[in-house]
Amino acid sequence: MVAHRFPPLVGGVETHCFEVGSRMARAGHTVTIITGDASGRLPAEEQVAGMRVLRARAYPAGSDILFAPGVYRHVQHTACDIVHVQGFHTFVPPVALLAAIRASRAFVMSFHSGGHSSAARRLVRGPQMQALKPLIVRAAKLIAVSEFEADHFAQGMRIERDRFVVVPNGAEIDAGGAQDAPDPENPLIVTLGRLERYKGHHRAIAALPYVLAQRPGARLRIVGDGPYRADLEKLAHRLGVADRVKIGGVPAHERASLGALISQAAAVVLLSDYEAHPVAALEAIALRRPVLASCTTGFREMAARGLVRGIDPASEPAVIAAEMLDLIDSGRSERTTQPATWNWNWDDCTGALLALYAQALGFRTQDIGEKAA
Numbered sequence: 480m481v482a483h484r485f486p487p488l489v490g491g492v493e494t495h496c497f498e499v500g501s502r503m504a505r506a507g508h509t510v511t512i513i514t515g516d517a518s519g520r521l522p523a524e525e526q527v528a529g530m531r532v533l534r535a536r537a538y539p540a541g542s543d544i545l546f547a548p549g550v551y552r553h554v555q556h557t558a559c560d561i562v563h564v565q566g567f568h569t570f571v572p573p574v575a576l577l578a579a580i581r582a583s584r585a586f587v588m589s590f591h592s593g594g595h596s597s598a599a600r601r602l603v604r605g606p607q608m609q610a611l612k613p614l615i616v617r618a619a620k621l622i623a624v625s626e627f628e629a630d631h632f633a634q635g636m637r638i639e640r641d642r643f644v645v646v647p648n649g650a651e652i653d654a655g656g657a658q659d660a661p662d663p664e665n666p667l668i669v670t671l672g673r674l675e676r677y678k679g680h681h682r683a684i685a686a687l688p689y690v691l692a693q694r695p696g697a698r699l700r701i702v703g704d705g706p707y708r709a710d711l712e713k714l715a716h717r718l719g720v721a722d723r724v725k726i727g728g729v730p731a732h733e734r735a736s737l738g739a740l741i742s743q744a745a746a747v748v749l750l751s752d753y754e755a756h757p758v759a760a761l762e763a764i765a766l767r768r769p770v771l772a773s774c775t776t777g778f779r780e781m782a783a784r785g786l787v788r789g790i791d792p793a794s795e796p797a798v799i800a801a802e803m804l805d806l807i808d809s810g811r812s813e814r815t816t817q818p819a820t821w822n823w824n825w826d827d828c829t830g831a832l833l834a835l836y837a838q839a840l841g842f843r844t845q846d847i848g849e850k851a852a
Contacts (some may be wrong), residue, residue, distance in 0.1 A: 482571070483545045485534075487730065488733050491759070498829075499666045499828055501826060511530065511532075513554060514535070514571075515550065515569075517539070517540045520603070535553060536549060543741075546574075554575050555581070561585045561586065561836050564587070564589070564618075567590045567592050573610075573611055576618075586619065588620070590621075590623055617622070622643070623644070625777045625779055627780045644835060646729070646828060646832060650821045652741070661807075666690075667699050667700060668690070669763075670749060671702040671703060671749065671759040672757075678750075678752075678761045681711060682799060685726065688718055698723050699724045700724075712726065745806075756777050764787070771803060771806050771833060772788070774792075798833075805818070
């Protein structure tokens with residue numbers, strides 16, 4: 480598997496690769512993760528949860544562009560049956576795709592698309608898709624994490640829709656033995672995601688004064704790290720709610736702590752501009768926490784299925800606050816805010832991917848393993 484980032488770094492692609500890769504390794508498959516390291520501080524090679532992890536130096540530091548030329552050599556020289564390129568939005572995938580093609584290796588491509596805070600970066604997405612198309616169309620399988628993402632890339636790249644297979648992300652997270660039930664009178668509101676403007680954390684902060692007018696004991700926990708942190712802190716100070724806002728990430732190895740935090744939330748709020756099929760939302764749903772999410776992109780699909788409550792992210796802060804409070808209050812009534820739950824776990828995701836690998840390699844499904852349990 481090739482991914483631009485991998486644990487101990489935290490994110491959706493990172494979680495996906497760790498969860499499915501470790502399950503494949505436990506099932507007896509030989510798994511190598513080829514990834515980038517922009518810090519230069521992580522081991523060039525190590526064993527993680529039964530997987531061999533190879534890291535190539537990535538550039539520039541402090542940016543998610545991540546050009547990692549060493550990925551080419553790793554893909555070329557790592558013995559494998561199939562290459563799975565994970566992610567679309569950095570310079571790592573084209574290097575990996577070109578290396579797989581030149582080494583005559585079977586490969587599949589997962590998009591894991593996300594948004595971006597830079598208007599310039601968003602503008603180049605169309606040309607980027609067209610530039611990558613000659614490489615991507617040679618994949619044995621094109622894998623999307625949602626119907627929205629499959630439609631988006633089929634349309635944007637002018638590729639037949641039936642070439643895409645939807646394999647959703649899984650959702651499994653331990654609540655860490657947390658016993659405390661959410662307190663609707665003094666609610667904990669949680670928003671998760673990398674600290675980028677497009678993730679919409681600023682919208683939750685802007686709504687907080689209106690929440691506090693009704694629930695003076697409310698707290699907002701923003702879980703994530705990234706370049707937008709200082710801006711979020713300034714906004715909280717300007718609105719006079721800094722003492723009710725806590726910002727910071729949870730290390731990748733402390734998954735139980737994250738699960739405990741989410742399980743104690745009276746509401747989980749995800750107001751990003753773009754998400755294909757966010758792991759954070761699925762984990763909150765798996766813990767049966769009510770989720771308020773932007774009714775855009777992949778979230779619209781989740782709202783239609785009753786998994787989240789949708790809201791226009793451009794709504795006024797008072798409107799967002801009213802929806803937050805209604806979501807919090809609905810938790811103590813008999814009516815169910817989220818009647819649907821997410822029953823697809825990482826074992827299911829792993830099994831589906833192994834079946835696709837088998838098809839790509841021309842084997843019968845049972846030869847490669849129908850399920851990695």
